Amino acid sequence: MKFLDEYREPGAAGQLARAIRRTVRRPWTLMEVCGGQTHTIVKSGLMDLLPAEVSLVHGPGCPVCVTPVELIDKAIAIAARPETIFASFGDMLRVPGSTRSLLEVKAAGGDVRMVYSPLDALRLARANPAREVVFFAVGFETTAPANAMAVWQAEREGIRNFSMLVAHVLVPPAMEAILSAPNCGIHGFLAAGHVCAVMGWEEYEPISRRWHVPIVVTGFEPLDLLEGVQMALSQLESGRAEVENQYRRAVKREGNRPAQERIAEVFAIAPRKWRGIGEIPASGLRLRERYRAFDAEQRFAVEATAVAEAGECIAGLVLQGIRKPFECPAFATRCTPETPLGAPMVSSEGACAAYYLYGRHRHAGSESELPRTTRG
Amino acid sequence: MQEVNLSCPVPRAADVVLLAHGGGGKLTNQLIERIFLPAFACGPLAARHDGAALEVNGQRLAFTTDSYVVRPLVFPGGDIGDLAVNGTVNDLAMCGARPLYLSAGFILEEGLPLETLRRVVESMRAAAEKAGVQLVTGDTKVVDKGKGDGIFVNTAGIGVIEAGAQIGPAAVRAGDTILLSGDVGAHGVAILSVREGLEFAAPVESDTAPLWAPVEALLQAGVRVHCLRDLTRGGLASALNEIAAAGGVGMEISEGAVPVREAVRGACEILGLDPLYVANEGRFAAMVAAEDAGRALELLRGFPVCAGAARIGAVTDAHDGMVTLESRIGGRRVLDMLSGEQLPRIC
Amino acid sequence: MCLAVPGKVVSIEEEAGLGWRRGRVDFGGIEKEICLAYTPEAAVGDYVLVHVGFALSVVDADEAQKIFETLSEMERLGELEGGP
Numbered sequence: 001m002k003f004l005d006e007y008r009e010p011g012a013a014g015q016l017a018r019a020i021r022r023t024v025r026r027p028w029t030l031m032e033v034c035g036g037q038t039h040t041i042v043k044s045g046l047m048d049l050l051p052a053e054v055s056l057v058h059g060p061g062c063p064v065c066v067t068p069v070e071l072i073d074k075a076i077a078i079a080a081r082p083e084t085i086f087a088s089f090g091d092m093l094r095v096p097g098s099t100r101s102l103l104e105v106k107a108a109g110g111d112v113r114m115v116y117s118p119l120d121a122l123r124l125a126r127a128n129p130a131r132e133v134v135f136f137a138v139g140f141e142t143t144a145p146a147n148a149m150a151v152w153q154a155e156r157e158g159i160r161n162f163s164m165l166v167a168h169v170l171v172p173p174a175m176e177a178i179l180s181a182p183n184c185g186i187h188g189f190l191a192a193g194h195v196c197a198v199m200g201w202e203e204y205e206p207i208s209r210r211w212h213v214p215i216v217v218t219g220f221e222p223l224d225l226l227e228g229v230q231m232a233l234s235q236l237e238s239g240r241a242e243v244e245n246q247y248r249r250a251v252k253r254e255g256n257r258p259a260q261e262r263i264a265e266v267f268a269i270a271p272r273k274w275r276g277i278g279e280i281p282a283s284g285l286r287l288r289e290r291y292r293a294f295d296a297e298q299r300f301a302v303e304a305t306a307v308a309e310a311g312e313c314i315a316g317l318v319l320q321g322i323r324k325p326f327e328c329p330a331f332a333t334r335c336t337p338e339t340p341l342g343a344p345m346v347s348s349e350g351a352c353a354a355y356y357l358y359g360r361h362r363h364a365g366s367e368s369e370l371p372r373t374t375r376g
Numbered sequence: 377m378q379e380v381n382l383s384c385p386v387p388r389a390a391d392v393v394l395l396a397h398g399g400g401g402k403l404t405n406q407l408i409e410r411i412f413l414p415a416f417a418c419g420p421l422a423a424r425h426d427g428a429a430l431e432v433n434g435q436r437l438a439f440t441t442d443s444y445v446v447r448p449l450v451f452p453g454g455d456i457g458d459l460a461v462n463g464t465v466n467d468l469a470m471c472g473a474r475p476l477y478l479s480a481g482f483i484l485e486e487g488l489p490l491e492t493l494r495r496v497v498e499s500m501r502a503a504a505e506k507a508g509v510q511l512v513t514g515d516t517k518v519v520d521k522g523k524g525d526g527i528f529v530n531t532a533g534i535g536v537i538e539a540g541a542q543i544g545p546a547a548v549r550a551g552d553t554i555l556l557s558g559d560v561g562a563h564g565v566a567i568l569s570v571r572e573g574l575e576f577a578a579p580v581e582s583d584t585a586p587l588w589a590p591v592e593a594l595l596q597a598g599v600r601v602h603c604l605r606d607l608t609r610g611g612l613a614s615a616l617n618e619i620a621a622a623g624g625v626g627m628e629i630s631e632g633a634v635p636v637r638e639a640v641r642g643a644c645e646i647l648g649l650d651p652l653y654v655a656n657e658g659r660f661a662a663m664v665a666a667e668d669a670g671r672a673l674e675l676l677r678g679f680p681v682c683a684g685a686a687r688i689g690a691v692t693d694a695h696d697g698m699v700t701l702e703s704r705i706g707g708r709r710v711l712d713m714l715s716g717e718q719l720p721r722i723c
Numbered sequence: 724m725c726l727a728v729p730g731k732v733v734s735i736e737e738e739a740g741l742g743w744r745r746g747r748v749d750f751g752g753i754e755k756e757i758c759l760a761y762t763p764e765a766a767v768g769d770y771v772l773v774h775v776g777f778a779l780s781v782v783d784a785d786e787a788q789k790i791f792e793t794l795s796e797m798e799r800l801g802e803l804e805g806g807p
Contacts, residue, residue, distance in 0.1 A: 001642060001750070002729065002770065003782055004728070010632075010704055018801075035725065037725070042709060043709060044703040044704070044705050044707050045703050045708045046707050047707065049705065049706065049707055090648070103396065104394065107392055107394050108392070116572070117775045117777075118775065119758070119776055142725050143774065145761055145777060146774065146776065149743075149777065153742075193725070194725040194779065195725065197779050220726075220727075249782050249783045249784075249787035250727075250772050252780075258760065258761045259761040259779065262760075357710060358710050358712070360710055361700050361709075574755070575753065577749070577752050578752065639751065642751025643753055648726050
């Protein structure tokens, strides 16, 4: 497939790996922000190509992991109602709330449907005028233009039986929260390429300056990630700290203006709680006044459950890149994808699940002791 | 059951059957291990192979059963009838047995058009003829409208084991070559294309096919076949994991060596699915003695259904019970078993 | 949530009813109807990156090529320097 296969070519990957080895003099820790990038890194075993000095930490780029339990509980409460059709992307269906997941609601008879696009949810609303269709709008800025369009469309057509449970999160505030943590050991970032295809990278420039960290807008294929790593390391070795664009074929500095306009028309910035991190100001999106009728939280009076974050789970430290998953005493023993203690073990993009599913052969046979390396 | 903790997600044992229990992954195996095996414990069942190898009056027989609940009933390349016959024929073939006789039990939903039933039955007739088996006994039940998906079919099959040695996970050895009979993911994508309304320039057809002929050729040529497994739900990854776990061996495969056709790749890319976990109905994996691998490959490629046969990896004595994969770019990762259904992702 | 897949625009229709452009995009043999509202500059034959049914950007083919030019250059220099 064009524009995909070329970026998975092993010869080129080897070349970039050699270039990285030539560049690196000192140990560095980089964080990639997006779950899709984590997915590629672990699926392709990319870290095997990197020298030992380079440590890759997986950031909170997995919306599944960072969506607060309260919101999942609300989703479940809404989905369990007989009049609703609850539509969601596949990613969110398995995440447990306080007591159960959307899949289990489905098993109990709730009308939970998996969709590939918010427009599919809108179609469901048109086709089922007697039912209330609710769409779970989870994601970063990448998905916001699509969700904005669905609401805009619904308003334009006067569709009354459609609403959204909004859980959008924004990347730059999360990056700042990570950088401002006292024991932040991240030297540079690989910014989320598709988020930047929408938003551009202007908003990362002040962050790069303030914290003196290189930020490289990076794509999602193995060659993209290798080139992104190479560019970040190059900056670090030469003492530079600026925003660079690796994902040139898809991203422009100003991003996608029509998409940004539609987002701004439909959504407003709001504080948002990030599971494992806490509330970050101005880090989420909510529907504007004009579109409040489409806000599922308003339409369905759902109680917010009072939840405290768990005992043994160190999700917060993992999401911020302070601890690696296998440094957690419960990793792969009490905490596995079948029996997760926290969010990062639930989704396959979550840092803990990623290590467990793809990387545990490195630690095979050492479950009784703490793993010996900090490199995964 | 752990106590419910009203905060972060908690370890939870499901106390009802979930759709995921039918996915062919970890949850399915859990159901088998925790409920079925303890109740029906006996030697053949414990072998955890596709069919049971039995000895009756000195004759070695293979016996298997399978149920078909596919939705949609009809899809590009076949229908539930083809699956019902080929699926059971293949389970017998995977035991090294010549498939002979099938039974078929039908659970029909009130309101099913008779035309659909006729079509399915005709498919079964044609598939049975092609596979050289006879359908010798059957049963029919009808359930109320809304209590069944049109048609559910259960088939059982009997065959005569022609393999000299025992074929199954216990016979797999470190050093064995892992062969794959052809490209993967076509059946799953064919089903999804109807369910999800994907439009293909050229429709992807299910790969449903009988597999005894190539297996027979391997056995007759004296290829030392240690294990055979046809790939169904859960795909290649699940099949390899099951054998690795049952046989107490490790496996290493190469992602680049697994054939996937272009249209299947495209569908998997846009749905966010991994072809290694997508269902197949006419493909099998074989663990053979390394010295016989070249010959085995040549034999397989002589059959149209195995024209794309490839060597994909080897059995190892490192990391028992675990399957690892070398990616296209040369990195290595675990190829794990799924918990339940593979869900499309947008992340 | 970042899975965006590149596909080739096969046809475009101005959809008066919807208020936005819609197109058919081909992904390695599969065609899907995609919203092109956010890529007004997309033309038939262009490749677009598609996420949840929406084209988010037009792939710049020249930029796409650059990494391979850089790698060729690196290879050439590497040979001159006697390898890594």
